[in-house]
Amino acid sequence: MDLKTYLSQKHGLMAQLCREIGAHAPDVSRWASGDRPIPIQYAASIEKATQGQVTRQEMFPDNWQTVWPELVEQQ
Numbered sequence: 001m002d003l004k005t006y007l008s009q010k011h012g013l014m015a016q017l018c019r020e021i022g023a024h025a026p027d028v029s030r031w032a033s034g035d036r037p038i039p040i041q042y043a044a045s046i047e048k049a050t051q052g053q054v055t056r057q058e059m060f061p062d063n064w065q066t067v068w069p070e071l072v073e074q075q
Contacts, residue, residue, distance in 0.1 A: 003046065004032040006054045020049040040067060 007013050007028075018025050021042055030036040038046070043056045056071065057064045065072050 001053050002032075002058060003028075003038065003054050004034075006050055007032050017046070017049050021045040043067075 007017070014025055014028060017023075018028055021028075022045075023042060027036070031038040031042075038059050040060070043059050046054055046059065047056050056068055060067060
């Protein structure tokens, strides 16, 4: 699931995610809308905070294998 879909599931998820990953709501909003790319350093935190509903593979479909080669073995 993408970040935008995840955040639209329930009221308050944006604030909760921001607290858990240490990011500001305007930034997360821009990432979710596609206005700005999700910074790689937040990807693992987002995946953990969303309990795997938003994965690094989904956030970075073109290059996740090079950034996180350990995930290739888990496929």
